[in-house]
Amino acid sequence: MDQVTSYNLSFSQLFHKAFLKREKQIFENGKNALRIFNGFTEGFPEISIDLYGRTLVIHSFNKTEGNAYPLSTAIGEDAANWIPDLKCILLKERFSKNPKKQQGTILFGNQPDVEIAEWDTRYKINLQLNRDCSFYLDSSLLRKWLLENAAGKRVFNTFAYTGSLGMAALAGNAKFVIQTDLNPHFLQIFSETAKINQIDPKRYRIIPGNFFRVASDLRQNNNLFDTVIIDPPFFSKTDDGIVDQLQNGIKLINKIRPLVAEGGNIITINNALFLSGKEYLAQLEKICTDSFVQIKDFIPVPTSFFGGEFNQEHMPADPAPFNHSTKIVILEVHRKDGRYE
Incomplete structure (x- = not known):
């Protein structure tokens, strides 16, 4: 059976069911961004499909070079029928040996x-910047939380990438935001986002650089923040330190704790697929054995991102008590010295 026949028999119905679940969101606003099919949770792990404005992005996880095209063509035909004003279809091949095909x-x-809107805030995007789409859809409700809770706060957004979380804090009237990432090219997209939202440049600072070095410099200068966001890559190694979300994500929290003011928050995001929710909570509880760090809340992933129900058969680890493998936790931090400023 060829791929197109397989598509007609197995995937088309799954895709249409997923589309109907999200139809209202798709047509609410031509600038919306959302995942409209999640293969890992909706029964076809080879494919996930996003919609950014009126650009359809097909993520293929097929490991055979070239096999994604027939399937993607059939997907595009269905999507064009259901979304008549679709203006572009982009295919990203995750396992291609060609970086250009990975980018799209x-x-x-x-x-x-090149622009989407979420929670009445505008964001610049570059859908071919990287293997992903430069804007993480699974953290939508965290951006909403920042919009609602960042007013008057000093915010430090680490591993900022294109700065959408920092932008949400600024849109929520944060007093001041620092965005840092190793790649200055990624941070340039935040600069464009801040400009279209008419954010006063005096309210933010961009620091390209290594997380460990930037955090140390800020600590030496006695900086304190009300909110620190840690959204690291799954794994990264530099001369200054190692990031490993599966084995040692807690190390980053301990590194950043001295920068958090009395009563402040650390927002930690762990998206390791093979780390279960219970295992991650057990890691966090090790630093909550005294009264200085406490688990305050969880932020769920939008149900649109995974379809609202799990096909556990295709999940590497059970995310419970989280609703997705992207595990977002708000920690409340207290200091022995009680220092706020």
Whole structure:
């Protein structure tokens, strides 16, 4: 059976069911961004599909070079029928040996969308910047939390990537935001986002650099923050330190604790697929044995991102008590010295 026949028999119905679940969100606003099919949780792990404005992004996890095209063509035909104003279709091949194919090949249209809107805030995007899409859809409700809770706060956004979490804090009237990432090219997208939202440059600072070095410099200068966001890559190694979300994500929390003011928050995001929710909580509880760090809340992943129900068969680890393998926790921090300023 060829791929297109397989698509017609197995995938099309799954895709249409997923589309109907999200149809209201899709047509609410032509600038919305959301996942409209999650293969890992909706029964077809080879494919996930996002919509950024009116650009359809097909993520193929097929490990055979070239096999994604027939399937993606059929997907595009269905999507074009259901979303008549679709203007571009982009295929990203995660396991291709060609970096350009990982970043995305345009199958239809000319120019992918360069801007989306979420919670009444505008964001610049570059859908071919990287293997991903430069804007993480699974952290949508965290951006909403920042919009609602960042007013008057000093915020430090580490591993900021394109700075969407810091932008949400600024849109929520944060007093001041520092965005840091190793790659200055990624941070340039935040600069464009801040500009279209008319954010006063005096309210934020961009620091390209290594997390460990930047955090040490800020500590030596006695900086304190009300909110620190830790959203690291799954694994990274530099001369200054190692990031390993599966084995030692807690190390980053301990590194950043001295920068948190009395009563402040650390927002930690762990998206390790093979780390279960219970295992992650057990790691966090090791630093909550005294009264200085406490688990305050969880932030769920939007149900649109995974379809609202799990096909556990395709999940590497059970995320419970979280609703997805992207595990977002708000920690409340207290200091022995009680220092706020």
